[in-house]
Amino acid sequence: MKAIQYNEHGPAEVMQYIDLPDPVAEPGQIRVGLEAASVTPFDWKLRAGYLKSHFTLPMPSVPGRDGGGTVLSVGNGVTEFKPGDRVAVMARFFAQGGYAEMIAVDAASAVKIPENLSIVEAVALTNASLSAWLSVQTAEVKSGEKVLVHSGAGAVGGLLIQLCHHLGAKVTTTCRSTNRDYVLGLGADHVVAYDEDDFSDTVKDQDVVFDLMGGVVHDKSYKVLTKGGRLAWLVADPINDRGAEFGVTVTRVMVTDDRSALQAMMDLAGAGVIKPQVARTIPLSDAVEAHRLMEKGAISRGRLVLTM
Ligand SMILES: NC(=O)c1ccc[n+]([C@@H]2O[C@H](COP(=O)([O-])OP(=O)(O)OC[C@H]3O[C@@H](n4cnc5c(N)ncnc54)[C@H](OP(=O)(O)O)[C@@H]3O)[C@@H](O)[C@H]2O)c1
Structure with a gap:
């Protein structure tokens, strides 16, 4: 071969x-x-x-x-x-x-x-699904909550938007300005274009933040969370955990090859809920x-x- x-x-x-x-x-x-x-x-x-x-x-x-x-x-x-x-x-x-x-x-x-x-569509879902599903499980997103998804135009971020929208959360996401309509089409309620605005100037009172960026984006994410909020992160580099200072829970998403997570996402895609x-x-x-x-x-x- x-x-x-x-x-x-x-x-x-x-x-x-x-x-x-x-x-x-x-x-x-x-x-x-x-x-x-x-x-x-x-x-x-x-x-x-x-x-x-x-x-x-x-x-x-x-x-x-x-x-x-x-x-x-x-x-x-x-x-x-x-x-x-x-x-x-x-x-x-x-x-x-x-x-x-x-x-x-x-x-x-x-x-x-x-x-x-198609097989190509299924593959677009496979590895990214594990990160998205396990992130939502880790953060325990509930209907009616305000959720900020960083990197919404990426593979994992796009699935997170769709999943959180499906769960009934109010979703804000960050992306390049040219991807605004794209992420709105995935189910985002509000978009902050990172090449135009600083999300931390306008976004506030979030129950959950999904950090797929790390670095400065991670550091700025604390102040947009409500007291008792949850910050779930999945990046390779270490982060500066300021959870105690801001009164929020900071959790690293442990992404594993979990077939039940993949099956759950395939089922949602099979039902047309996730694209x-x-x-x-x-x-x-x-x-x-x-x-x-x-x-x-x-x-x-x-x-x-x-x-x-
Ligand atoms: N186990 C783990 O720790 C784990 C698992 C999965 C993913 N990750 C990490 O999560 C990240 C995303 O993964 P992915 O597979 O979704 O990657 P991806 O498909 O390559 O997406 C990257 C996205 O990042 C966006 N982006 C770049 N700078 C940004 C900024 N300042 N603010 C908001 N968005 C920004 C880009 O959006 P635009 O196109 O709009 O510019 C791009 O679409 C990667 O860093 C990856 O390493 C970690």
Whole structure:
């Protein structure tokens, strides 16, 4: 099969489009012919070596935290899936990733794709879903609450807007001014364009803030929360926790490969409640270009998806 692999950390060009042996479905696993895989900020930060203090990545590495395609074969003991099923899969951390034409994963890491979604749409939802669903669970968003979602035009932020809107929250979000209509279309009630205004000047009394940015955005988020509010953050860099000073609860969202979270989001998408957002598709062979675009912040309005 064709796959993307790198042998060392470095710029996007360390990734090579190569031939690898086809994977085999071991007992309890399914082998999937992949048609798509998402490109996440984590992928390029890991490749560049920015996360070395968190993880020692075994080399060589095939990147990608998810994928979508059709089951080709099933290992012993698998009864839940059969060849021909359309599935979205979570790639096991440190094992082969989704930037490949095939993958073998534990059946417990896969969910069936609802009929109304294309495989590309399902992939746009897969890895981003885990972050969005687990964030909302962590912050315990309730109907009627005021919620600020930072980075609403991104893949995770866009799903957070949709989920919080679905839960009956009043959603404010931050994005570039050119994405204002886009995030309103996802269900945001109020938008602050970060290239025009400082959200901390006008937004106040929020019950929940989702911080997908860190740094200055994190620091400024405390004052927009009401007393007793909740700040849920999910960024790699450490934050300066000022929860006690402002009387708010600060919680890091622990994102895990939780199939129940993925299943819940697929069910919502199957029911038409959540709409997957595909920013753009790029062929697997152009993964280098995909990473370059991600790194310079040129991808907006959902997930960048590699296609095989
Ligand atoms: N486990 C974890 O800790 C975890 C899990 C998932 C995600 N994350 C982090 O969460 C972040 C978002 O992930 P993602 O997958 O949604 O990324 P993404 O799809 O690449 O989205 C990035 C978005 O950030 C927005 N942005 C840039 N500067 C901004 C600012 N000053 N204020 C508000 N928005 C701004 C951009 O909006 P415009 O397009 O409007 O400019 C862009 O759409 C990443 O940093 C990622 O590393 C962490």
